[in-house]
Amino acid sequence: MFNSVSITDQIYWVGINDRRTALFENLWPLDHGVAYNSYLIVDEKIALVDTVDAGQTSEYLGKIKKIIGSDRKIDYLIVNHMEPDHSGTMQAIVELYPDIKIVGNPKTFDMIQNFYGITENHYSVKEGDILDLGQHKLKFYMTPMVHWPETMMAYEETNHILFSGDAFGSFGALDGGIFNDEVDMHFFEEEMRRYYSNIVGKYGATVQAALKKLSSLEIRTICSTHGPIWRNDIATIVSLYDQWSKYEAEEGVVIVYGTMYGNTGKMAETIGRTLSEEGIKNIKIYDASKTHASFILRDIWKYKGLIIGSCAYNTAMFPPVQNLTDKLIHVGLKNRILGIFGTYSWNGGGVSNLMKFAEQIKLPVVTEPVEAKCAACGNDIDGCMEMAKQMAKKLREQA
CATH class of the missing domain: 3.60.15.10 (Ribonuclease Z/Hydroxyacylglutathione hydrolase-like)
Structure with missing residues (x-):
């Protein structure tokens, strides 16, 4: 202009x-x-x-x-x-x-x-x-x-x-x-x-x-x-x-995951669908490899619920997820409810390091983490659904 x-x-x-x-x-x-x-x-x-x-x-x-x-x-x-x-x-x-x-x-x-x-x-x-x-x-x-x-x-x-x-x-x-x-x-x-x-x-x-x-x-x-x-x-x-x-937020959930072959992403879809069935309308699902962290962080700032999933990658988190969690620690995120899930094939690292992140950032974890070997089935799917139900319950209690 x-x-x-x-x-x-x-x-x-x-x-x-x-x-x-x-x-x-x-x-x-x-x-x-x-x-x-x-x-x-x-x-x-x-x-x-x-x-x-x-x-x-x-x-x-x-x-x-x-x-x-x-x-x-x-x-x-x-x-x-x-x-x-x-x-x-x-x-x-x-x-x-x-x-x-x-x-x-x-x-x-x-x-x-x-x-x-x-x-x-x-x-x-x-x-x-x-x-x-x-x-x-x-x-x-x-x-x-x-x-x-x-x-x-x-x-x-x-x-x-x-x-x-x-x-x-x-x-x-x-x-x-x-x-x-x-x-x-x-x-x-x-x-x-x-x-x-x-x-x-x-x-x-x-x-x-x-x-x-x-x-x-x-x-x-x-x-x-x-x-x-x-x-x-x-x-x-x-x-x-x-x-x-003041790190205040509204009712809703950001689900962000890192996956190599799609299996962790399928868990994210299950969590998202169950949240919807529980009456949560504001749901954002992000593949950390596809969406720049700045847009993900924007929505994390907006919504109260945060569910992070990662496959294991060389005994650590998937790198784009690691990048996001480092950023969340740096900005000192507060007043959020956290859920954790992921997958591994021959050795862990994704979920265990997400739990270390939760301890460092001092956010409450809504349920025990769900970690599937190779691909989620049976109890893993049930665990994802239960995580979503507990997240919805916590959000309603804090509304």
Whole structure:
């Protein structure tokens, strides 16, 4: 989208849509692209809030110049977050506006020097400091580890706009619509959850601290660095972040399995069918080899029940399942009910290592694990059905 978009008569979205990059952070699939959001406040003083990825420099600078022309200069660059997808054009901005003051905190400036070698025109702010632009005043709130140590937010007091950095952000390019009431929010809620669970999820405690700090503010608009701008229904997005950061979930079950020849997958199908017969409607079954872990983790964040199956592979878990369980340990998943199943041929490793995972992550296991030799039959099938019944019972008890 080449156009800039007015948020108010003096505040503009000057972001960039990236539909070329395949992997965010070279890890997470971008099937629908991603937006890098930047904002320009034009007042007696001009402030630019965050920048965009370096690969979009020409289009980005063109948007800025179209608004302020060639004669006016940008007075301040607000750096809420130093990750290169938001600071990547900083050098180009400094070259174009050499007198610009870079606004951040001490941790910001250390990163600026290490990333870009920029050591001059630093304007340091701390909690509660206010930057006066004229009609607009920016008040700063430190939000460390949401999700980097230098992250902060800027609150514009005149229009009650929160420039939130990566918080409240989402995967997905902005396909014409910029505001939450202009886009398909079902799609963006799912991509917000995927973004949160994979990028921010580990930092639930610091997200809770940030939400508490911001709770007294009147927020009418949230301008994140990714995804749509929220200009109404603010309570909804704040509530989602509150739920996700407390590891709260709704009734439903994710079944994820790893299989070489299909036998562990057949057990997953039995579990899924029995859950359905027990009245559970939200059931997601994933082959860990076929679906990227980021999508699986998104749904694990959504649903209360988690059932993991693995065949034995060289006396260990099947590698894609091992990758997922490592990720779950890393993000500190809580408040889930766990089930475990799997298969082996000549030696174990899948189920026994899943049990070690359960001990490490400290999630309750709903029944004894079910482990079939070669292919499930008889008691193995009965065990899968019983696991599903017990999972459904536990979900109903906690509803």
